[in-house]
Amino acid sequence: MTDKTPLRIGFVPEHFSTPLHFAQKHYGLDATLIPFPSGTGHMVTAIRAGEIDVGIGLTEGWIAGLGKEEVEGDGGYRLVGTYVETPLCWAISTGANRPDIKSVSSLAGRKIGVSRIGSGSYVMGFVLADQQKWLSTASPYADTVVLHTFEKLREAVNNGDADFFMWEHFTSKKFYDAGEIRRLGEIYTPWSSWKIVASTKLTQGGALDARVKDLFGKLDQGVKHFNENQEEAVEYISTHLGYTEPDAREWLGTVKFPTHTEGVEPQVVAECVAILRKAGVLKKGKGMEPGAMTFTS
Template sequence: MKQVNIGGVPEHFNLAWYLTLKDGEYKNEGINLRWHDYYGGTGAMCKALRNKDIDIAVILTEGIVKDIIAGNPSKIVQTFVQTPLIWGIHVAAKSNYKTINDLKGTKAAISRYGSGSHLMAYINAENNQWNLDNDLNFEVIKNLDGAVEGLTNEVADYFLWEKFTTKPLVDNGTFRSVGNCPSPWPCFVIAVREEFIENNETELKTILDIINNTTADFKDIPSIDKTIANRYEQKLEDVQEWLTLTEWSQEVIDKKTIENVQNKLLKLNIIPNKVDYNTLIHKL
């Protein structure tokens, strides 16, 4: 049995992986797929790919594009979630900040440099015509628990994280939402170490076939909204709203999208240069 390590955030987007693992679908094909939760998000997964701790990552598009350009020996093999990620912009419940513009020049909590929360702080700043050199400051807080502590203790002032994941913290009075910042591209892709692609293409195709078969009909799974609400401790109406906003993909990310991501990252000085489509993508 071939052991394969895969990483992702422990969020509702990845429930399809849990369901296919629970049903033993990979083991039936001779693959021992081991899932690893990465609470630190994209930056932590980029590091894990580089260190060969994982072979595959379900990861934010902008984060892995940046890291491949910075030397991560991996390739994007497929889009996983086609729709944008809706990043909620959060402050501590007792904070004096009421609007996004109140946050200009204050300190953003980020999980780590190169993470989605870091990169999207730049997108939010640009959307609001802030000065990217003077109006952005960062405090590394590692994960969502660190953000709770950091904002509550006023170590940082605001935090961008997926809206529905943080909604329970808004509901219970830990955070207050001051707005949203959707990513300007499909949010999650599947990235794989180049060495793994070269040596295990058959197994990789099998893994993708299994997960794609499930995501294609994900919304039709009986009581899937209740399953998500229970597993991720979210309100049923929030899950139902999220399901209407979310579309999975079984396709390779296209050239136009990759061009858009690179143009935006280059403009924000997050990447030093653009690279060819085939430097980032591997078509199986």
């Protein structure tokens, strides 16, 4: 008998969630949408705890979660879909009044603030260190300060608990404009930025749960609606998600959602794992191999 219980879908309540909102509002997506403002790392914990069935989050967070050598059991989830095709622009931020921090190059050996261990903000710290050639030392940073939320990250770089953090550009921008934090630079993910995962309970028997298949169909409709109704998207983002209208319009020109959300390109996963191994986030020969991270029917 097919389970008719609505899926519990974890998502980050930012501008990227707009097609998901449209899928439920206009196309009858029967699901409980559960916001995770603290990001992908929190969703990794939640899906393993059975608190959500599906998660929509950052590629590097999901892959790092499965690639760690200490992962227990079957890892709890598999990559099943692609939500955003374009890379993510991570803004690098410090406190508004931190004269000791002048540039990205001055961040070596400093305290990095992250939302959670294993989150995108954590993983990208190592990618940044790799790009800046700071990985020759035992640790590129003096400390990794776990702060859980974007608000606490902003507080920490102003009170000195952390020296810098990384968060999505447009989510950070209004706080630059308000003078609360200061921008040092940016770094782009070397991969497509958002993936959809499903609990391994929904991938048993070599077949994907029908509710996840339905989700893909509804998301594809939500993406199409997003592309064809950009004024509605701007209105939703600027009135419900806390972005200014100009920032919402600017973001629209930087993002591309896939026409078909089902499926993950194996090459994307393999390349992400290779970079994370180079950056020291994952270790070769340890943890799950790239081919095992993705569900294939």
